[in-house]
Amino acid sequence: MPTHSAPATSDLELLHGISVALIGEQDSRALYSKIVDAAVAIMGSQFGTMQALLPLDDPSGHGGSLNLLASHGLPPEALAYWEYVTPSAHSSCTAALKSGARAIISDFETWPQIAGTEDLEAFRRTGIRAAHTTPLLTREGELLGMISTHWSKPHQPTERDLRLMDILARQAADLLARTIHEEELREGERLLRASEATQRLLTDELSHRVKNMLATVQAIASQTHRHSRNPEDFVAIFSGRIQSMAAAHAQLSTNEWKGTRLRDIVAEQIRLGAADETRITMSGPDVQLSPEAVPKVAMMMHELGTNSIKYGALSKSSGIAAIDWKVTDGSLQLSWQERGGLAIVAPIRRGFGSTLIEQSAASAGGEAIMSIVAEGLRWDISFPLPLQTMRRVSELNIVGDFRPEARPVAVPKRPAPARPLAGKRFLVIEDEPLVAMDVADQLEHAGAVVAGSAGTRASALELIATTQADAVLLDA
Known part of the structure; x- marks a missing residue:
């Protein structure tokens, strides 16, 4: 019966422990951190990072760049410097981004592409001498991001390390795809709820406008007829x-x-x-x-x-x-x-x-x-002004009949009709002036006294506070 060597058994135990830790994690940020910690443990590195590839139309304005999701061992200034890495930067992750395959820089000091750049100075300040990056690909081959490890001394990963990293990268890509999908679903649900709320608002607003328009038309008809x-x-x-x-x-x-x-x-x-x-x-x-x-x-x-x-x-x-x-x-x-x-x-x-x-x-x-x-x-x-913030400012608008030849004419009074509201004082609160006039006419026809009217919230509150009335007729 075949037996496994101690290193192979240790690797299996390591991968099993990593899998259990990753699968049980629900928080995406904590999940990314555990993936980076696992990569550092596998590769025996001092530093590690996980990045997401941002779509070209990303609202952050960094479309096409690699965005840092999680890290291990990096100081704050390094986190700020590598928060967004553009394709033109010099690092193992951009080398992998350009080639679409794993990239290994065993010694930045001898890598000709980085010589004399600010990126090399950033690696020196952080104490990074070597790095490796493995792309995170979906099972359909779509690039989601990168997982990288960094060493403080020149380093060349072993085949064993890279095999284990491939297994971790496969798990990480699946989990990253899952979290991205879940975030897209949550965003879709949020947008749906927002859309439904907007639809309700629009429906309510439309209903209000239609009611106001019909009331205005009715008032125009009534006043024009009169x-x-x-x-x-x-x-x-x-x-x-x-x-x-x-x-x-x-x-x-x-x-x-x-x-x-x-x-x-x-x-x-x-x-x-x-x-x-x-x-x-x-x-x-x-x-x-x-x-x-x-x-x-x-x-x-x-x-x-x-x-x-x-x-x-x-x-x-x-x-x-x-x-x-x-x-x-x-x-x-x-x-x-x-x-x-x-x-x-x-x-x-x-x-x-x-x-x-x-x-x-x-x-x-x-x-x-x-x-x-x-x-x-x-x-x-x-x-x-502005009219946009004074909803009723322009309700001072309608000029009516003006007859310069008009002269006062004595008209016999008709018998007074029944006035069920005789002696009652009313306040009219209505933001449509045509409607307010029509309501006031109807109240006065019923014998009421219209003690005042208002079309704005402020003027209505002042009117109610300063004017004695038996009732207030409010705009619905």
Whole structure:
């Protein structure tokens, strides 16, 4: 019966002990350290390293380099120097990387390729004189990384050492492939969870936007009907407002709902309007509007243009309008100035749009002022920037009916309807100014007193703290 020599038995025991230690380890970093310790034990070296080959598109910016996973015996400065080893460096691991096979440098001092390089000085500082590297290959032949051992004196590994190293490298490659696969699975699961969370967020956001849009459309219909003279008037005005809103949403969709430049909104609304584009000018710096602000600014431009065509300077062939804006002390200052139209005086009756723009400005922490100057009608609107962080800043936007010829007319009062909320004081908290106005109208129709409204969190908290009310109606 054949017998094994003592060295062979010792080698088997060594490999068995290594296998047991490696297979039982679940932590990847601890596993890599045990592999390096095993390599040092097999080769009788003073130092050892294990490296992973990074893909070319690695986000670390070190694609194509060897990244240090674990080490044995190296001082901190050496760990920093060899954390990433590029293919152009001089070492046994880069020699193996270039050849795709094992590399042995028995004496760095006599290796001609490294002479006079900083790499040689690094080996000298660390006390390394010789090195060997065995590639870590998958069973399909894919290079995963390197395992290396280093000696403090010139050294040539024996065939026995290299055979044992091949066995260890096979185990190490299998384990490294396993851990890489597990990490990829974990990363895939993380990305899946993140994707699902993003999908939920997008779904919730879409639901919120759809609800807001439908509420806005309902409010536009209600307010337009309330202020229209006849069905034909309602259809024309309502269609124009819906077209304006649709164009704004199309611009947002084109920009992936990241907002739109103020200049683009103004230009598109002028293009859609009935006015001669050559009679309207615009001037101002690039200002990016938030997604929440875009539809309201678009409606503002629509209302300004429509009302000017009907009642203002653009109703006359000699009339023009100028839209100018600038940024001053962190606020956007926007003006609409009409010239060359009708001779007008301050209006007696406040229209739907005028009230809306003033309420919106106040709810956003800004102001909107309409004035009659020598040239004609003028609106000055200001609100804080940036719009991206002030979700409701631009809700000061919609200018409505202005009829310079209007005169007060006595209208007989109708019998008062039933008012179930008579005497009750309400606060309206709603970030959509059109919706806020519609809600306020309905409350007042039911006999309630609307003591105040707010469109931002800060203004809402201040309003609730300073205003007495029986109830607060909150935006869902």
